Amino acid sequence: MPSTLDPAAVRHWCTRALDALRRGREDIDTINVFPVADGDTGSNLCLTLAAADRALRAPEAECRTVAEAMRTAAHGALLGACGNSGTILAQLMRGMAEVYADPDGGGEPSGADLLRRGLRRAADAAYEAVAHPVEGTMLSVARAAADAAAATPGNDGAAVARAARDGARTALAATPGQLAVLARAGVVDAGGRGLLVVLDALAATLSGEEPDPPEPARPPAAPDNPPRPAPEPRHAPRADGEEQPSPAFEVMYLLDADEDAVHRLRGALDGLGDSLVVIGGEGLWNVHVHVDDAGAAVEAGIAAGRPHRVRITHLASAPDRHTAGATPDCAGEPPPERTRAVVAVVRGEGLAGLCEEAGACVVRAPAGGGADEDTLTAAVRGCGAREIVLLPNDPELHATAVRAAERARTHGVRVAVVPTRAAVQGIAALAVHDPGARFDEDVVAMTSAAGATRYGEVAVAAREAWTTAGVCQAGDVLGLVEGDVAVIGDDVAGTASDVLERMLAAGGEMVTLVVGPHAPDGLAARLEAQVRRGHLGVDTVVYEGRAGAGPLLVGVE
Template sequence: MPQALEATAVRTWCALALDALGRAREEIDAINVYPVADGDTGTNLYLTVESAARAVDAVFDAHATTGPASRPGLAEVVRAMAHGALIGARGNSGTILAQLLRGMAEVLAAAGDEDHRGDGAALLRRALRRAVDSAYEGVARPVEGTVLTVAAAAADAAAVTAGDAAAVAGAAYEGARTALAATPGQLAALAEAGVVDAGGKGLVEVLGALSAALTGTAAAPDRAARAAVPAAAAHGWLAEGCPADRGPGPHDDGPTGPAFEVIYLLEADDAAVARLRARLDVLGESLVVVGGDGLWNVHVHVDDAGAAVEAGIEAGRPYRVRITHFGAAAQERAVHAAEPVQRAVVSVVPGEGLAALCAQAGATVVAVRPGEPPASGELVEAVRRANAREVVLLPNDADLRHAAAAAAEQARTEGVRVALIPTRSPVQGIAALAVHEPARRFDEDVVAMTSAAGATRHAELVVAERQSWTMAGVCQAGDVLGLIDGDVAVIGGELAATAETVLDRMLAAGGEMVTLVLGDGVPDAVADRLRRHVRRGHLAVDTVVYHGGQQAAPLLIGVE
């Protein structure tokens, strides 16, 4: 039965959209020829929606902790959806999709949290129109025959449709499908390759999910891309979206556009962003700047990646900077198309030092920043990058267990044998890597790595941000907390002294080796002091020190 346009329907929409894009991801990647044939549009859209869905789920989870009667309102949920999409947006199409969702959220949030059964259709029409307007505003040089055209057609169809919100969503979906089928006639690159627009195909999947969420029925499958793929093959196109025996450009033997894709989040005011748009428009192509309220997502294709980042620094504070060399990306896909290796390890770590350490040990590394845990889609991509028949996945964080499990399951459906070792800390991951032996049988290797990780007790020292109750008592902001196996065991006032107490408690149960991983900015003197402390009290225990560079925890400790 039709659903009201409210918070739960938005959550369902996000979940259905993520599922639809997951199923269509490879197909969308395969038809990605514009603006750059880099074969990643489906993946980028999936990661963008996954970030939005996670943000929405977090809102519901937060309310669930306050009691069974607590439910988030529409405004809170759509704002979370838009923010999640903004900070997780990937690629040109993902960035535009984030702005489309933001435009919808502006209208839906402004309507408040009251029951919208009566005016849901009108509200959705306005939301779809605002989405299109905001997306065109975010793109420096809009091109027809792209996701923008598909979005505009959806809004136009919704505007002339009577009925409830479900009927409006269904009309938007059908309007988008019709517009998508027409995109090859609007853009020469699509016509030459014999495909529809990849970003538009992704938007059709998202709108189909919206229709399904509001009607309570599955959306009709879109066949436009499937019908176009054989034509693409006839033009020499491979499954990765690149022409056979050619470089990454769709029309010639090498790249025809800028060499780099630059993406970053930016904290800046409106005036600074206006100046940034003007500068980046001169520097490159495919410029999309979306967001607002002080937080923006910047996407541009340039030859001078450094200049694009410097422009962001002049405008405000850029972070989560991603620079992709299109030629390198094509080479990487060629490598991945080669015969896979037998076994690989994928390790999730915080800090450049830990990333380098694990990479030297032969692992495929997923490096993370504080407060920005990788989504399951990113872990799946890492498994694919490993290009192996067998993969051992080390999440190294208890909070990543669900994302890692989802990634492992997805990789298994793609024919990869994946073993997930539930490492809760990077020091457990280091211990597992130390005994990894690719020459062993897979099961034996996994057992050995699991045993090494399980035999490693882990601790971390962090600085309290606020007053709080802990298992060790009340802490104040600025106190140093020593967490052993995830629980606060020690509260202190200074890093080294607190670490000594933590080490004493951990070594009281025995141990042969202590691993110390220094965080960003922690001096070697701390490690020297702790090494001497261990030697004085436990002569038979060895100590090894790594410079991890992690920011969230000044010190990580492992005891084996």
């Protein structure tokens, strides 16, 4: 095992940390209570690190030096950062990459001292990115790791990594003493716990030792070291330990802008909300903020430059999400009433997770079939909102959705059906959903976004059949565009490439790829590279389809 980082070690570290985060994701989600108790910190860290891992494994990622590997991983994390914790993790990676790209004295970076300085720059960069740093969080865990690394003598990189991990563990145990909301919940900070997993993977990569067992979700009764006094943040907890009301929306977007414009943007967003984190540089930035006025946050980005990959999540709905199963089991005691909610019908856990992360109430349709009228009616009423937007995500479900909407209206619920024909159209509609807008305006915007999204799919034929592209045999790979078979192929990658090219022939600004668990390794990276080579100005966003998803879903907006 290398005692310091090299390109192969960076890739191994990233993969190892991602695997560990995926194993601990649910546990980390469970203890997520700060800054918003929306139960997604583990998921956001996984999504962010998965983007870094994909970037490192892309065919065009020729990382000959550790500096190139760190820069590639950091750029992937910047593009794929999700949530408050994911954005901070991406900035930590960027901070380390800065040191490896420009070591003092020049030359190829190596040695334990470089790792020490990388960890220090990572912690400093994370503090700089957060508008109002709060102690007892992922930030203080990162700083403690850097402090412990700096105090470790010698040129053994593995020893430095182990010290950083141990320093992070001590700081994590101290977080309940620094944040009252953690103490009351009896948990450690979720983001800090996720960072400890990443540092544990770093130590294991450099030492060859098996990582320590996962940290318990509940902290010890009395930490060995007293915590540093926490400054009073302007947002989040007050001096008396109570929290101010959380804003309604999480807004994230990538932004093309210069540094002066971003400086002005920080001031504008800081006046709109809290949990402001802005990372990036060299013209590309990732912006994260919690606000009550999502439209104003996006407009501030437009004033600063070109925002894209805009994601708006209704935070108020996150803790109270209700999921309808194959039977109408959500018709009991309704949750506290909300003004507006979105009900989305999906197949597969991966797509369900994506829609839930966007704030939707999900109806999981059985494999090979759709939801019935009773199930949809129960889901609409069970959301506990006065206004509902219903996304059937299947042309065959549209009539059923309309009938369910009519039944729900007799109970005083205002319901509109957006005629989404595929899951990627539903994702596009959710991306522009704005509960703060007037109901009719929101429905029009969602309908427009769905209608502007062409959809495709790559699937495997189960049996011999006639198709619009000819006769297929069982095991053939089918490429569908707008529901019709356009390509019959013999491998997923080639068929996916053909489908994507056909869909982009009519133009587009954004490609959405939902990659299933059984897709070939590197498929998303190859398709992203195809878009970059042949279609300038087109952005690509990749989601993991996870269990129940087919090889590939494609959306082109």
